[in-house]
Amino acid sequence: MNHDEILANLIKWMKEFVETPNPILGNWPPCPYARQTRINNKIEFVYSPHDIIPATVEQNLHKLEDKDAIVVYFDHKMIQPDALAELVKVYNESFLMPRNYVALEDHPDCVEYVNGVKMNFGECGLLIVSKLDMLNDASDKLREKDYYKHWNQEELDSVVSWRYK
Numbered sequence: 766m767n768h769d770e771i772l773a774n775l776i777k778w779m780k781e782f783v784e785t786p787n788p789i790l791g792n793w794p795p796c797p798y799a800r801q802t803r804i805n806n807k808i809e810f811v812y813s814p815h816d817i818i819p820a821t822v823e824q825n826l827h828k829l830e831d832k833d834a835i836v837v838y839f840d841h842k843m844i845q846p847d848a849l850a851e852l853v854k855v856y857n858e859s860f861l862m863p864r865n866y867v868a869l870e871d872h873p874d875c876v877e878y879v880n881g882v883k884m885n886f887g888e889c890g891l892l893i894v895s896k897l898d899m900l901n902d903a904s905d906k907l908r909e910k911d912y913y914k915h916w917n918q919e920e921l922d923s924v925v926s927w928r929y930k
Contacts, residue, residue: 766812768812772810774888775888780803782795783795783796807832808835812839818839825837829896834893835894836892836893836894840890849890853870861897867896868894871885873888873890879924913925
């Protein structure tokens with residue numbers, strides 16, 4: 766895994782996709798907060814070997830005092846998408862969410878769509894870790910502005926609704 770190449774491609778993906786208004790999403794970017802977060806240097810990128818992803822997250826949680834997100838990237842070929850989803854679900858419920866953190870996973874072999882738009886990075890696995898209350902507050906503000914108007918209930922439940930439980 767070429768770390769410099771992955772990081773360059775992550776930034777490119779953010780600029781060209783995540784931060785760019787998409788007509789299929791009502792001219793909203795996939796993540797309306799990503800551009801400002803990136804420009805303000807509020808994202809920390811961290812590599813993790815697949816077998817210590819939770820340990821890597823825990824070792825970096827303190828960075829969320831100054832950052833808005835930690836993006837943990839890893840070789841997705843070393844973990845199946847269903848195993849990653851289960852790992853993250855259990856980790857969120859048992860460790861992260863009780864401490865006001867949350868992780869969202871992205872595995873290239875588990876393609877996620879919103880209104881027909883492929884949302885995945887696609888080159889490696891990602892865990893995006895943020896403070897739970899901050900992410901939910903941002904989602905509440907977006908809901909008020911009809912950001913989720915183009916999402917179906919399954920998409921909303923998969924990405925947003927479960928975090929409020």
